[in-house]
Amino acid sequence: MWLLHLAAGFFGALLVGGMDLKAQESLLLKSLGLRARPSPKSPAPVPPLLWKMFHRRTLPLAKDQKPKDACWVEEFGVPGNIIRVFPDQGGFIHREEPQSWVCLQKRLYFNFSAVEEAEELTMAQLQVRFGQNSYHASGSGPPFELSLYRASQMALRGMSTHAYSRSLLVEQSFLQLHKSFLFNLTEVAKDWRTAGKNLGLILEIASPRAGELCSGLDSFLDASLLVVSLAPRHCKGGRAKRSSGYVPAGLSNICKPRRLFVSFGDIGWENWIIAPQGYLANYCLGECPFPLTEELNSTNHAILQTMVHSLDPEGTPQPCCVPVRLSPISILYYDNDDNVVLRHYEDMVVDECGCR
Numbered sequence: 001m002w003l004l005h006l007a008a009g010f011f012g013a014l015l016v017g018g019m020d021l022k023a024q025e026s027l028l029l030k031s032l033g034l035r036a037r038p039s040p041k042s043p044a045p046v047p048p049l050l051w052k053m054f055h056r057r058t059l060p061l062a063k064d065q066k067p068k069d070a071c072w073v074e075e076f077g078v079p080g081n082i083i084r085v086f087p088d089q090g091g092f093i094h095r096e097e098p099q100s101w102v103c104l105q106k107r108l109y110f111n112f113s114a115v116e117e118a119e120e121l122t123m124a125q126l127q128v129r130f131g132q133n134s135y136h137a138s139g140s141g142p143p144f145e146l147s148l149y150r151a152s153q154m155a156l157r158g159m160s161t162h163a164y165s166r167s168l169l170v171e172q173s174f175l176q177l178h179k180s181f182l183f184n185l186t187e188v189a190k191d192w193r194t195a196g197k198n199l200g201l202i203l204e205i206a207s208p209r210a211g212e213l214c215s216g217l218d219s220f221l222d223a224s225l226l227v228v229s230l231a232p233r234h235c236k237g238g239r240a241k242r243s244s245g246y247v248p249a250g251l252s253n254i255c256k257p258r259r260l261f262v263s264f265g266d267i268g269w270e271n272w273i274i275a276p277q278g279y280l281a282n283y284c285l286g287e288c289p290f291p292l293t294e295e296l297n298s299t300n301h302a303i304l305q306t307m308v309h310s311l312d313p314e315g316t317p318q319p320c321c322v323p324v325r326l327s328p329i330s331i332l333y334y335d336n337d338d339n340v341v342l343r344h345y346e347d348m349v350v351d352e353c354g355c356r
């Protein structure tokens with residue numbers, strides 16, 4: 001509710017030519033869980049999976065469908081309201097003495113600085129993508145070995161393979177490299193949040209017939225880490241419900257939700273919010289007169305207040321028309337590190353109003 005008030009205040013300030021816009025904007029950003037307004041430098045394309053998740057969230061609910069919980073990620077069955085995709089920032093490792101069976105060796109690094117301390121990390125999944133079937137099997141036996149190591153220490157000198165002490169996380173054999181591999185890195189990523197512990201991973205593709213099979217090394221496309229986390233400050237545990245909630249027409253000045261479309265372009269946020277372009281936030285406006293208050297989701301207190309108000313209009317005001325039911329929305333955006341983030345926010349849309 002206060003977020004919407006802030007938003008309304010923000011538009012108001014814009015309309016009157018802006019007093020202390022910066023302060024208002026930073027409050028609004030803070031309530032969205034952001035430290036500053038992101039300004040993407042080299043934004044990556046949005047991963048198809050995030051688009052899919054975003055669109056699933058924005059579909060209108062069928063009649064018998066349970067409303068979506070802003071703090072549960074259905075797709076993975078884990079708690080969370082923030083889904084980030086971190087691009088890999090590691091480089092290829094060029095060895096001084098090439099081992100003949102190693103096709104490819106690469107450091108994978110994901111910068112976690114965007115993850116706030118208060119967030120609880122609930123899932124991390126590494127995706128490694130290769131060009132389509134570039135390595136082909138011929139003859140018998142698994143020709144490729146994919147190994148994923150966790151780098152745990154850096155040596156003082158040099159940046160060669162041996163500069164990292166490493167521990168094996170996964171080892172898998174393949175007849176051919178598929179387009180994409182997924183690895184569960186939840187435990188490792190949790191540990192990476194401790195300062196100094198995130199030294200990344202080392203990916204190695206090896207084959208006993210490397211000379212014959214590894215010529216198309218450009219087959220490695222990219223790696224990314226999908227991380228789900230829960231920012232508890234934005235999750236009250238209350239499951240939001242969605243309903244149309246409009247009061248029957250007739251008494252037009254009675255307390256009820258009114259239409260308010262918030263356009264992110266209007267507040268200059270279109271360069272970092274990918275989707276939606278805006279949303280129907282609504283607001284509450286109207287009177288709470290005696291004796292109608294009972295039908296307007298009032299508290300006993302509000303009913304008493306309207307009675308007193310009808311007896312003494314000067315001394316006691318009417319109760320206020322305020323949101324009593326709100327529902328969540330999802331926003332897809334670039335953060336300050338150019339990571340693509342899908343975040344679910346509770347209490348963004350006014351569904352019902354009441355006299356309080």
Ligand SMILES: *[C@@H]1O[C@H](CO)[C@@H](O)[C@H](O)[C@H]1NC(C)=O
Nearest residue numbers: 089110111112113114336337
């Ligand atoms: C991670 O990102 C932050 C913020 O963009 C930056 O200050 C920091 O140097 C980065 N760390 C590494 C190891 O690249």
Ligand SMILES: *[C@@H]1O[C@H](CO)[C@@H](O)[C@H](O)[C@H]1NC(C)=O
Nearest residue numbers: 076123124183184185186187
């Ligand atoms: C990933 O690993 C974590 C911890 O080891 C486990 O709790 C979780 O169920 C795993 N997730 C999947 C999808 O396998």
Ligand SMILES: *[C@@H]1O[C@H](CO)[C@@H](O)[C@H](O)[C@H]1NC(C)=O
Nearest residue numbers: 245246247296297352353354
């Ligand atoms: C009051 O609540 C009921 C049920 O929860 C709902 O149907 C109705 O639309 C609400 N009234 C207003 C004014 O939002």
